[in-house]
Amino acid sequence: MFCPPWKVLVEETSNKIKENYGKILFQKPQNFVALFFQQCPLNEMRMATMELITKTHKLITSIKDGDSANQIQKILLNFDEWMDVTSDEAVKEAMSATVSQHTWDNCFKIVVYQKLSKKIAVLDLLFCIRSPESEKRKALINAGVRKLLDKEATFRNGIDWIKTFELNNLKEAQFDNIVYKSIIYGYEKLLKRTLEKFDEKLRCVRLIDQCLKRAETDILENQSQKDLVDFITIKKLPAFIGKISNSYGINAEKYKLYACRALFIEKTQLIYSSFDRYYFELYALEALKGRTVENKLDFLYVISDDLQYACCWAKYLKLSTKSMPPFLPNCEQFDADAELFIEKITKTPLTSEDEDCIVDRKFWGKSYKLITIATPEALNNFIDEYFIKSKPKIMGIDCEAGFPVNNNEKQKIAVLQLATSDWCCLIDIQLLSDKLSENQWRNIFEHFFHPDILRIGFMFQCDYYFLCSRFPNLQKFFEQKERKVLCLQKLTDSTINCDGIFKTKLHICCGLADLAKEILNIDLDKSLQNSDWSKRPLKTFQKLYAISDALIVVLIHEKMEPLLKEKLGETVAAEMFEKSYVCNKKYNS
Structure with a gap:
């Protein structure tokens, strides 16, 4: 033939x-x-x-x-x-x-x-993928790509086909499936890139929000929704919705997401249990603005372990007798206390003046001296007292960067936070930067980065970048090995696969909140992470939030060091720690 x-x-x-x-x-x-x-x-x-x-x-x-x-x-x-x-x-x-x-x-x-x-x-x-030659071939293309989305091993390839060949009709038809499986398969970053329009991002958040609502009433529509809820859990779903909303630039309150109520209760519980009354009241004054009666009652339930305090807040919130929750039947006995409380709370400023101060504040059940520095004189006094007369052996260090004015400008450090087991300090670098000479700043950082101090940070390579953007003349200084910082993220990554270290499965490059929860069982509030640190005056609540990040790494290190020595042996643990130091360039011991 x-x-x-x-x-x-x-x-x-x-x-x-x-x-x-x-x-x-x-x-x-x-x-x-x-x-x-x-x-x-x-x-x-x-x-x-x-x-x-x-x-x-x-x-x-x-x-x-x-x-x-x-x-x-x-x-x-x-x-x-x-x-x-x-x-x-x-x-x-x-x-x-x-x-x-x-x-x-x-x-x-x-x-x-x-x-x-x-x-x-x-x-x-x-x-002819973009312009199929027949309806049959168009259907076969869509069916083929749809099969890729059905399995974890080929899911990413399916998304690549949709994005590459602009299969928008298929994307629309598979929208819910793409959202659910991206999250379950661990492709949250890919999902964010796939949802190119704001409307798509909002639709995604609302879809997950509806899952929470349906899960709480036990009327989930399909297996994909059940799989999502099983994967995240109902308890963690509100926080997940809050996280993804922030990531997508979506104001959960503005769009009245169902998760907002749970998020409000969860955050109120977190602040109430973690910090002192001053910190909590700053949060409450801001958080209760424009809230519904339902939200105000939720707030009172959170603080119901202290009936006097709850009654004082109920009076401040002007709740009617009819609206009073059942656990506050006789608030009249606290009327005198409520009057004093209302007088105090109405005078509490949400923003603090750009001034020096030293106060005692409680973080996670322990009192610390909190030092705020906004003038050269206070900075010099602080260095003299805490770095010359005495020097910390271990110190947490962190910084917050302001938003760049334009796209060509680098992000620069706005605030520097330092913390030890006894004190915490917030230095307003933005206010001070042009009040000291280059040589004076170098002298200051020589104290903070003294070789005898064990500095602890998290993702500190980013902080070196912010520091050098503000102080380019110190680039070489921060490259010196003796100016190194122990990076807890790098340490976690190096030990993540060691048996018996972590109870839960942490992922590579996990966040500080994940590590704090794993090591200390502390829930960190990261809602202010992306706030405007270049705007003055800073809110008092912002300052306290910033300080907590420098303090938490000290507390994590206190627990993590003996844990690694116990599980890995002192020699191996020491090697792990040594490899986890970073400088302004990659540090090789």
Whole structure:
């Protein structure tokens, strides 16, 4: 029986590819695939290429443990190179040739599972993915990509196909599925990149928010919703919604998300249990603005362990007798206390003046001396008292950066926070930066970065960047090994796979809140992380938040050091710590 020359060429080339599969060749082999494209008739090029892919896949996968992915990529790469040296007219002629549905279907089922390379134009030309030749082929393209979304192993590839070939109708049809599985499979960053429009991001947040609402009433609609709730848990779902809303730039309160009530209760409980009354009252004054009666009652329930305090707040909030919660039936006995409380609370400033002060504040059940510095004189006194007369052995260090004025400007340190087991200090670098000379600043940082002090930070490479953006003359200074900082994120990453260290499964590059929860069982409030640190005056609550980040790393280190020594032995633990130091450039011990 007569066999067309192009079919013979397909047969010969695919067999040669199989013969050379897995061989280690010491001489550069002849490029059979390139010869194929040189010899294939123009009018049969499209059909022959698809047949070559199909035949090669069949032959390679017939070998034990055979994987055709590299060979198919090589075919597509050589096809792309052929197009580069061929005229546009010839390429157009070759790609306009008719291909049987059987050949098209068999080949597409193979290539759809290939990881997309930069040579995507080849696939688009072969299969007309952006402009399908028929409704049937359009349906097959969508069905093929939809199958990729169904399995964790191929899910990311499915998203790549949708984004690369702008399969917007499929994206719309699979929107809920994409959201649920992106989260369950750990592709939150990919999801954020996939949802390009604000409306898509808002729809995503509302979708998850509805899951929370349905979960609490036990009327989840489908298995995907059940899987999402099982994966995150109802308890953690409000916090997750809050996190993803912040990440997407969505104001949860503005869009009246169902999770807002749970988030409000959760945050109120966190602040009430973690910090002193002053800190809590600053939070409450800000958080209760514009709240509904329902929210105010939730607030009172949180503080209901102290009936006198709850009654004082109820009077301040002007709740009617009818609205009073059942646990506050006789508030009249606290009327005198309530009057004094209201007088005090109405005079509490939410923003503090840019001035020096020293006060006692309670963080996580312990009292610390809190020092705020806004003038050169106070800074000099602080250094004299805490770094010259005495020097801390261990010190937490952190900084907050202000927003750049324009896109060309770097983010610069606005506030520097230091903390020990006895005191915490917030230094307003933005106010002080132009009041001291370069030499004076170097002298100051020589004290803070003295070789005898063990400095502890988290993701401190970023903080070095902010410091050097504000003080470029100190770039080399911060590169010195003796100015190193122990980075707890780097330490966590190096120990994350060691047995018995962590009770829960932390991920690489986990956040400070995750680590604090794991090591100390402390819930950190990170809601002010992205606030405007360059705007003056800073809110008092902002300052207390900033200080807590410098303090928490000291507390984590206190627990983590003996834990690693116990689980790994002192020698291995010491090596882990040594490898976790960072300088302004990568530190190698």
